[in-house]
Amino acid sequence: MTPEEKIWQLLEEVSDPEIPVLSILDLGVLRQVQVREDGKVQVTITPTYSGCPAMNTIATDVKLKLLSEGYKDVAVDLQLSPAWTTDWLTLEGKRKLEAYGIAPPVEPDGDIHALFGRDPVVRCPLCQSKSTRLVSQFGSTSCKAHYQCQDCLEPFDYFKCLK
């Protein structure tokens, strides 16, 4: 295992503070790890949304995790480009989201930037019904929309598609 691979493995234990079932690897927020010859570790992360308030916490958690594992010199950088997309959520991440009660992003069947496009069919993470309705495009965090199931009537979060 290379020194970088070792760090990737360690950082699997750092989770998103707002969706604690997801690691920063599942989420696709961890972009790059570099270990220099002098031992300095450079970790690059990217925000899901511009104003994501979790970024500072994630950066601190990454640093604390690596310091506690004996790394002495750790720097965390924030990178904007290429911009994060829900395509970077891993399959494992999507599975964990659904098990946690958050519907994972659904591929749009048209141009996501089209203004009057149809909303995607989102499956209820609790009863699997496809009869659900969008309550609000904006939910409990930047990355989620608010839905309700028409069969089991439960309200739920949908991790909205961002491309």
Place this chain on the structure above:
Amino acid sequence: MDLHHTPTPAGQEYLPEKRALLLDYTLQLADTSLILGHRLSEWCGHGPILEQDLAMANIALDLIGETRSLYQYAAELEGQSRTEDDLAYLREAVHYKNPLLVEQPNGDFAHTILRQFLFDGYHFLLLQQLQNSPDQRLAAIAAKSFKEASYHLKWSSEWVIRLGDGTEESKARLLKAMDHLWMFSGELFLMTETEQQLAQAGIIPDSASLLPQWEAHVAKVFAEATLEVPQNVFMQKGGKIGRHSEHLGYILTELQYLQRAYPGLEW
């Protein structure tokens, strides 16, 4: 730990004069998203229903996220010791370059929706083009925010339709908002000298060229909302060159209070 750091000089590939133009423009974009984000945040806890309260807080957060990236870049372009926080908290109203539209008070929900709709159409089109800027930082910030702006425009367009084609009361309120706000829409597409020079150099889109597409979108939404597009309205201007309405002073008084009262205070 925080992600703010002392600005490292950026834009060294530009001649000083070009760098100064880029700084001026980056501040204009940053001030615009900051002031509108602040206005929207005033709704937090006061929205007409919980879902829309959350929507406005979410959009405010996106705008303030965009603002931070822009001020960080501006601080690096300036290459002095000022940080993103200094740029937001320690400048006077006359140095703010946001268009007048975004500093207009929230009014009622219809007023806020219409202000947002007029802005979102412009913001969406501008970011769509700015993603292709040869300036890599502006292109990266635009690409990031463009994805978010699509959701904003969809939201405000749907609400204009819902209110316009809603009840007598909702339509009357939207029309009243129109009387007050339409006159501020022209400034969005009015190019400052800085914008003209940067557009000529191919660094930013020509914002005047975005107008036809904006008008087409407005006409489409207004048609569905059973509203008429106002004609021959005298357009206000001045914000982009620092001539603001008195509202901006009140915003800054609140926004900058903590840093003015306790200079250098940090979390």
